[in-house]
Amino acid sequence: MSRPLSVVVLAAGMGTRMKSTQPKVLHKVAGKPMVNHVIDAARFLHAEQTLIVVGPDMAALEKAVAPHPTFEQTDRLGTAHAVLAARNALENATGDVLVLYGDSPLFTPATLERLIAARNEGPHAVAVLGFTPDDPAGYGRLATDPFTGELQAIIEDKECTDAERRIGFCNSGVMCFAAEGMVDLLDAINNKNAKGEYYLTDAVAVARDQGRTCVAVEVAEEETLGVNSRAQLAIAEQLMQSRLRDAAMRNGATLVDPGSVFLCADSDIGQDVVIEPNVVFGPGVKIGDNVTIKAFSHLEGCTIASHADIGPYARLRPGADIGKGAKVGNFVEIKKATLETGAKVNHLSYIGDARIGAKANIGAGTITCNYDGFKKYQTDIGAGAFIGSNTALVAPVTVGDGAFVGAGSTLSGDVAADALVLVRAERTEKPGWAARFRDKMRALTGKN
Template identity: 75%
Template structure:
């Protein structure tokens, strides 16, 4: 691929079968909207310009694709009409123009590059991605010349004759155009068909009638899935999860039970990371080398250092930063907090809006009381500090390096370095009181 590449992403569909107030292409696969998967694939090809065709009243979609320019298809009159909605952006382009569908998030950059290369190498007017399903019923057929192998037509399923119906080479919808004659080709397409729409597939016929060549490139069917319903969204998720898991393992991570681990498109796992079963990685997670993520943990928008030990049943929320060799144990929740190198938060604790210093130890049941109903406040726990079990740290609070907080304490304010703090009530003991109480209650109730 040596010529410039521009991209048009069609995203104006209403997606009524999704039964959602959200634009169809904003539904997420592996933690990222489908439209952004498509844009990111094009970005890997160093596209000089990416344009997105949207429908009316889609502000969330416009925001999601920024800073790429958007063009509105006010009346939905077919796929060729949709591409021409971006005519102002197409003017003056040279090289290649790739037309993609925002509801088809599984095409890889490698596949798209093969299509662009094929168009460019033969200087074809149009190149089309095709696939071979087991059952081609319902798909447009790609008709090729038996001698040259060139694409001669795209025939919709309902319009196929008996011979064409036997063809199992089908249209994926993805096309690459020669930029210099793309607008003229699209404007020559008419709507003399049953639906009265302008079909992008007719570009092949127009190009051929003008004496120009077209070509088809074969792709694996799994990449071609278009999402129009919730079941299809789930199918796309399953395919992409398999890709992400395989890539993670090929890059040096161990997934003990891959099928039970769910990754996001941007999950980054270091070498020799071990992920136990039933772990979920939300968007924005980076895990360093030699870390163990134990079963049933959930991580999102967080950074985990090297050699850390997370879980089981840990929850790392956005803003959590876990240092090298740190431990976050079972039923521990960390939110917008730094747990520095070698620190331990092993059991049943909540740490939010806080810093836990290096090699500090947080006892079971400790919580940072960071919210007063109106404001979030910060808790700072010094290096080597020891917080006894079942302590409540009422922010804003600062605990010095090496300080010890006795179990069951409620702490406020500032604690000096190496100090001991105890806030328990003085013990009261009344010998024999419990036995006397039981005797009294038996007499009152008649119960033994």
């Protein structure tokens, strides 16, 4: 931005309709707390300071928004009162002050930039984001001058005359102020209303009484959604998922059935990636180019290099690092493990706390026994090694490059490079035993 920008995020509400013990703004949309979506928008705008207004006893929220400073609104006396909780940081601010809400995660940086630009064009004392819903009932109305387009008033729904109630242009709550004189402007707001609260919307009337102008900027309704209930949280999730899917496809990924793929706000997806139906991304997933993610896979906290093939029904947990051209097949779980270039874990296996060397092959049903109830231990499989099916690798254990481990082995010691190891009980066969057993049990039980 050409002028300094301060952002105030109002996040003091508990959100009683959420029926939750945690602050409303910490509920997640696309894997990220709502308030952090708002903070990220401020970061995109290169705000010089982002100030978070919290309520009492919100240590978890203060931790989530760190390192941004927090200001406590001890008594909840309205939105203007909430902004003034950050008075000490705003009194000497210059440029613009943008007031956002921690429970409104869908405003885009582009929209906020338009609002700031409109305030500066006047320059106006206040700029307000408005929208035109299908049904304006319940929303504050934005009355504008039909000739100049200037914002004349924000009228609360309950206070509207019949003529004013027919206005379709409504208040989103997001406002931009000229920083110079903003604190004085808010100090001039009174609480002479039914609730006895200090409303930020009254800043428009105060500014106009002082002979200053205000302006409104229209935005699409979907951006304005404020989350006050679990149902609205689900709507916000749907809208955010639609954005994320569209962005992934615009950037060169194929989503075979977009509506069944769930992404995270930080999902990093390369070009020519194919994502099949019913794939779920948790936080912290990074995917290189030309990767295929097959159906019903679940990924979180993992990195997948180019040309890898994942799934179907694969689970990649935090710390999974899948190398170039590696294969993770059906019903395979990888946790805190590296698969190097071309390694294969194709079927029904668990690989945790491990390194699987380049072009190693892990047979079906293999597990790394990495936990003894107290500590985790490492398994190291060398390049080109072959691990037979139904092998249990009791960590800590190292299998050298090119070594073979026979199927059905329970391996608790190291294997030298290019060696073959078989760990099986000696076979015992007793001819006719099964027939004699059945005859005995029939005699005892009388059952055939």
